Amino acid sequence: xxxxxxxxxxxxxxxxxxxxxxxxxxxxxxxxxxxGTFFLETFGCQMNEHDSEKVAGLLLSRGYRQVxxxxxxxxxxxxxxxxREKAAQKLFSRLGEYRGREGEGRTIGVLGCVAQQEGEQxxxxxxxxxxxxxxxxxxxxxELLSQLEAGNQRVTGLDTDTDETFExxxxxxxxxxxxxxxxxxxxxxxxxxxxxxxxxxxxxSRASGSVLEEVRxxxxxxxxxxxxxxxxxxxxxxxxxxxxxxxxLLMAVAEVPGIRRVRFTTSHPRDFTPDIVLAIESxxxxxxxxxxxxxxxxxxxxxxxxxxxxREGYLxxxxxxRGARRPISITTDIIVGFPxxxxxxxxxxxxxxxxxxxxxxxxFKYSPRPNTPARSMNDPIPEExxxxxxxxxxxxxxxIQTDGNSSLVGMAFEVMVSxxxxxxxxxxxxxxxxxxxxxxxxxRALLGTYVQVSVTSVGPNSLVGEHSS
Ligand code: SAM
Ligand code: SF4
Numbered sequence: 001x002x003x004x005x006x007x008x009x010x011x012x013x014x015x016x017x018x019x020x021x022x023x024x025x026x027x028x029x030x031x032x033x034x035x036g037t038f039f040l041e042t043f044g045c046q047m048n049e050h051d052s053e054k055v056a057g058l059l060l061s062r063g064y065r066q067v068x069x070x071x072x073x074x075x076x077x078x079x080x081x082x083x084r085e086k087a088a089q090k091l092f093s094r095l096g097e098y099r100g101r102e103g104e105g106r107t108i109g110v111l112g113c114v115a116q117q118e119g120e121q122x123x124x125x126x127x128x129x130x131x132x133x134x135x136x137x138x139x140x141x142x143e144l145l146s147q148l149e150a151g152n153q154r155v156t157g158l159d160t161d162t163d164e165t166f167e168x169x170x171x172x173x174x175x176x177x178x179x180x181x182x183x184x185x186x187x188x189x190x191x192x193x194x195x196x197x198x199x200x201x202x203x204x205s206r207a208s209g210s211v212l213e214e215v216r217x218x219x220x221x222x223x224x225x226x227x228x229x230x231x232x233x234x235x236x237x238x239x240x241x242x243x244x245x246x247x248x249l250l251m252a253v254a255e256v257p258g259i260r261r262v263r264f265t266t267s268h269p270r271d272f273t274p275d276i277v278l279a280i281e282s283x284x285x286x287x288x289x290x291x292x293x294x295x296x297x298x299x300x301x302x303x304x305x306x307x308x309x310x311r312e313g314y315l316x317x318x319x320x321x322r323g324a325r326r327p328i329s330i331t332t333d334i335i336v337g338f339p340x341x342x343x344x345x346x347x348x349x350x351x352x353x354x355x356x357x358x359x360x361x362x363x364f365k366y367s368p369r370p371n372t373p374a375r376s377m378n379d380p381i382p383e384e385x386x387x388x389x390x391x392x393x394x395x396x397x398x399x400i401q402t403d404g405n406s407s408l409v410g411m412a413f414e415v416m417v418s419x420x421x422x423x424x425x426x427x428x429x430x431x432x433x434x435x436x437x438x439x440x441x442x443x444r445a446l447l448g449t450y451v452q453v454s455v456t457s458v459g460p461n462s463l464v465g466e467h468s469s
Contacts, residue, residue: 298349
């Protein structure tokens with residue numbers, strides 16, 4: 001297994017093919033695309049964002065240069081999402097822009113979930129595409145790129161039958177302070193509405209030693225926050241002989257010198273065990289935020305969704321988290337309008353949201369997806385009714401967040417500063433509990449630092465404050 005490490009954009013650019021060491025990195029001595037440029041657009045979740053960081057690193061290490069516009073690129077890649085119909089449509093609207101422009105000498109590739117879902121059909125719909133590669137085949141990308149560089153017009157990576165994870169020698173990270181790190185790929189759950197098990201393949205975890213080695217390298221490079229990623233991150237199963245539990249891995253990552261914050265997402269309720277809460281309680285570097293998607297408040301719907309827990313079982317997990325000695329904020333995902341969801345079921349979702357009082361929520365209208373059992377279920381809910389339920393839920397949640405945030409006025413939080421506004425003395429960042437805090441400070445160089453901020457006012461989605469020390 002290769003060791004992953006991070007490298008800055010400048011260092012990668014400097015490592016051109018004139019560099020004799022380039023051969024040692026696996027880069028070809030005289031690539032056809034030497035001096036080539038690439039444009040990479042990403043749709044979808046954080047895992048896609050992070051996959052793109054790895055793909056960009058790989059391309060930079062092969063001598064490509066990243067450009068900001070597709071028109072300036074010789075290689076255009078779209079890393080796609082197919083979780084909902086709308087996300088998948090975006091790809092085809094992008095590809096449509098190249099219809100009739102085959103003679104312009106560009107290579108176009110489709111990566112990610114739509115690539116896996118549509119496979120070679122993409123070549124039929126958009127014959128000007130040359131590469132179609134799903135995320136479970138990213139390990140083969142160097143080989144696929146070599147085939148493209150050799151002039152091959154149709155190159156595919158569509159296997160999902162793998163026990164390997166995508167680890168690269170070079171990752172081009174977009175954020176200089178927070179690093180994403182995938183510890184488990186794929187998904188073995190079988191939620192009736194979801195394409196992920198089909199598009200991302202079976203669950204496979206990365207060895208704890210390799211994760212920790214990468215975290216140490218990240219800390220040496222100056223990253224102070226790491227976010228461990230997985231579709232079901234807490235289903236992590238260390239394949240090495242150490243057999244670290246997920247909570248032990250969290251503790252070990254937090255103990256790496258230089259690391260100040262550890263986040264993780266997304267957690268599956270079934271595998272959310274008390275030792276994870278104990279780890280958050282006992283190690284302040286583990287952020288006090290859990291994203292625990294519930295999807296519905298009605299046991300009947302949860303069963304039809306094959307979510308593997310009931311309303312009551314989920315609420316027990318919530319009680320365990322709310323009972324922690326350190327307050328932990330909880331966010332969730334909810335789908336409204338799943339086939340057969342009655343008004344009573346929907347009311348149960350509203351009452352669950354009231355009971356939990358989530359600090360944040362992503363809510364969606366159910367979208368039928370190919371290759372999922374829910375697609376053939378009867379009793380679809382009309383689109384207008386789905387929209388109505390979504391609006392009602394979002395309004396209720398907005399009120400819950402406004403009320404919850406109001407109780408924070410006067411309190412002080414540590415903020416990792418990640419943004420500077422164009423307005424004088426205005427900064428922004430996240431608290432450990434993952435709230436956005438916009439604040440004023442007379443200091444000049446705060447980006448990437450940790451500061452104490454007192455909350456002076458709030459809105460439903462963010463807090464406002466003043467730098468206090
Ligand atoms: N693995 C995570 C989990 O177990 O909840 C979620 C991964 S998925 C990328 C993110 C969210 O998209 C899900 O939690 C769900 O709310 C939503 N989602 C997935 N499939 C959907 C569909 N067919 N229609 C609407 N929303 C969907
Ligand atoms: Fe999709 Fe369910 Fe797996 Fe989450 S746990 S990725 S919702 S199948």
